[in-house]
Amino acid sequence: MAFRIKYMEFIIGVFCVALILTACGQNGSAHKGNGQTEQDITVTDAMGKVTIPNNPRRVLAPNMEDSLVALGVTPAAQWSIGTTVHDYLQPYLKGVPKIEWDLPLEQTIKANPDLIIFSSAASIKKGQYEKYKKIAPTYVFKDAESADWRKQLQVMGQLLGKEEKAKEALADYDAKVKKARADIKAAIGDESAAILWVFGKQYYLFENTRYAANVLYHDLGVAQPDMVKKLPKAETNWSPVSLEALADLDADHIFLVSRPNEAGLEQLKQSSVWKSILAVKKGNVYEMEDPSHWTINGLVASKLTMDKIMESLTK
Structure with a gap:
């Protein structure tokens, strides 16, 4: 009897390990609805190479919340100068806490981000880039990509696993432009x-x-x-x-x-x-x-x- 109990415990243990390994394998190769693999990605930004976590949920992207909203993403905190925020985005960001435009370190830690995105290297306080990297993976836009909102949206889509959403949003915008252009003319x-x-x-x-x-x-x-x-x-x-x-x-x-x-x-x-x-x-x-x-x-x-x-x- 003791042998049978030990044997059954062994079989159950092996079965559990197999389940865990299978789940891990699925997590490493599972696909999202848009055909992308659910795994971290490594990209090159204005500062070098950075690894972006899969499906980041708490994103800080000061002064780029427009792109986040366009992709259906609510930031962990929104850009502000004192009490001033982007008024036109408030229907989408109601209740989202404010964070000062220059991302003070204490406020950044409090926001508990799993991804920080800066619009340019110049927007980061001197000497603080390495400190932000210790808080969360930090992506810094190249100036040319940040300045052009279309490129910014496409890059943001890549970073957040929403490339198809970005393409759809741009296509919808272009269709709107075509009709409006004709009507105004x-x-x-x-x-x-x-x-x-x-x-x-x-x-x-x-x-x-x-x-x-x-x-x-x-x-x-x-x-x-x-x-x-x-x-x-x-x-x-x-x-x-x-x-x-x-x-x-x-x-x-x-x-x-x-x-x-x-x-x-x-x-x-x-x-x-x-x-x-x-x-x-x-x-x-x-x-x-x-x-x-x-x-x-x-x-x-x-x-x-x-x-x-x-x-x-x-x-």
Whole structure:
């Protein structure tokens, strides 16, 4: 009897080990619905090679939450400057805790990420890269991939195992662009438009590649006024234009972007310069009181901007 008991214990033990080994084998080679293997991947980023964990659940990607939302991913914490967050993303990020834009180490540890993503090497505080790596695997975007929201979305899809989702999102966006472009062309023909942002007492005219201007000019094909054509190439540091200089703004339509009650808004509207501008005379000024999606690059932001442009120009 004792022999039989020992023998049965041995058989059960072998069976359990076999089950464990089989499960491990399946975990190492199981496939996701989109055909990708469920395993860690090693990629090359701006800093070298980094191993990305399979199916990361707590992702920190400050100022790139647009791409996460587009992929159906909720970040562990969202970018902020004090109490300021990306307003246009709040329907998707309600209740998500804030983390300061420069990712202080203590806040980063508290967020308990299993993947940290930076938009560039320049966005990391000097000397802290190795410290972030000790908290969680850390991916640093190459500048060219980060600056182009389409490339950013595709890379983010690769990192998070959502490449098919990224492809679908881009295809849907392109289909939306195609229809909107045709509708706007039918509505305003070759008339031009400009985007003017009022921040504090400063006025910023969007160059043709600055944020929402990419949607207006390149996606939707709206004509650029001469003043925009003559602007210098968009650089990281954005220079305001004087109120007097706006006298040369020859656009048929103007998107006036600002928060309500900005100091420079009333000054602008009361000025003789503003009243002399073509679009103002024609009654073609569209006030946009949520500047957040106009002043960032991203798929979600671009779709919102496109909707606002469509509503304004085709009504």
